Amino acid sequence: DVKVTQSSRYLVKRTGEKVFLECVQDMDHENMFWYRQDPGLGLRLIYFSYDVKMKEKGDIPEGYSVSREKKERFSLILESASTNQTSMYLCASSLLDPGDEQYFGPGTRLTVT
Amino acid sequence: GENVEQHPSTLSVQEGDSAVIKCTYSDSASNYFPWYKQELGKRPQLIIDIRSNVGEKKDQRIAVTLNKTAKHFSLHITETQPEDSAVYFCAASSPTTDSWGKLQFGAGTQVVVTP
Numbered sequence A: 001d002v003k004v005t006q007s008s009r010y011l012v013k014r015t016g017e018k019v020f021l022e023c024v025q026d027m028d029h030e031n032m033f034w035y036r037q038d039p040g041l042g043l044r045l046i047y048f049s050y051d052v053k054m055k056e057k058g059d060i061p062e063g064y065s066v067s068r069e070k071k072e073r074f075s076l077i078l079e080s081a082s083t084n085q086t087s088m089y090l091c092a093s094s095l096l097d098p099g100d101e102q103y104f105g106p107g108t109r110l111t112v113t
Numbered sequence B: 001g002e003n004v005e006q007h008p009s010t011l012s013v014q015e016g017d018s019a020v021i022k023c024t025y026s027d028s029a030s031n032y033f034p035w036y037k038q039e040l041g042k043r044p045q046l047i048i049d050i051r052s053n054v055g056e057k058k059d060q061r062i063a064v065t066l067n068k069t070a071k072h073f074s075l076h077i078t079e080t081q082p083e084d085s086a087v088y089f090c091a092a093s094s095p096t097t098d099s100w101g102k103l104q105f106g107a108g109t110q111v112v113v114t115p
Helices: none
Strands: A004-006 A010-013 A019-025 A031-038 A042-049 A064-070 A073-078 A087-094 A108-112 B004-007 B010-014 B019-025 B032-038 B045-051 B056-059 B062-067 B072-077 B086-092 B109-114
Touching: A004 A087, A010 A019, A019 A031, A019 A087, A019 A108, A031 A064, A031 A073, A042 A064, A042 A073, A073 A087, B004 B086, B010 B019, B019 B086, B019 B109, B032 B062, B045 B056, B045 B062, B072 B086
Parallel strands: A010 A108, B010 B109
Antiparallel strands: A004 A019, A019 A073, A031 A042, A031 A087, A064 A073, A087 A108, B004 B019, B019 B072, B032 B045, B032 B086, B056 B062, B062 B072, B086 B109
16 A cells, blocks of 8 residues: 655744645655645645756746655755745655646645735 | 646535536646545545546546647536535646656635535
8 A cells, every 4th residue: 555644734834934844755756846736726846856966946946945865755945935935735755657646645735824 | 838727716516516616737748647636634645547548537426528729628426425525626637747746736626515
């Protein structure tokens, strides 16, 4: 059974803080993804990675960076948190081939005050 | 890049009736179309998918149809039950720019099944 875990379910940070969100998967998946979920906007891709130390920008990368030092772990970094980054953040992982199911983590509800 | 539009944004149905959600996509090279279901407070989970070489796929009460010419695909839920209440997301994957399994998601449809 695939398990994707995220470091926090709820997080409250102040404007300007550096924020780290971590995601770990235990199925040896090559692909890992970070999405942002906002009402009426669906799931928007921030960054994804298809291999260790590899990363690709998604649709909304501004204000975010990522790190993948190990295959099972993918971190999302908010360099200087802003109130418009208040959102639900979802991590996902999948095998490399297009058409493989993405398995999602439980999400982190981030509030920036 | 790929753009996916999903309609309606909300759908209220009586238990036992059918529900239909429609999505259109822009990239004619897209070849994989999954549907994810997200129950309240839970993570999205794949419920059914279809590839471009197939026109229809069924799994018990759910089915997906694909019209490549018109570039749209639909999710059909028959005999709806209260546990079908959730947000449903369609998605598309194009091998031209998204070779790494990247999906473009629609905005989601909130389905409410009333007893």
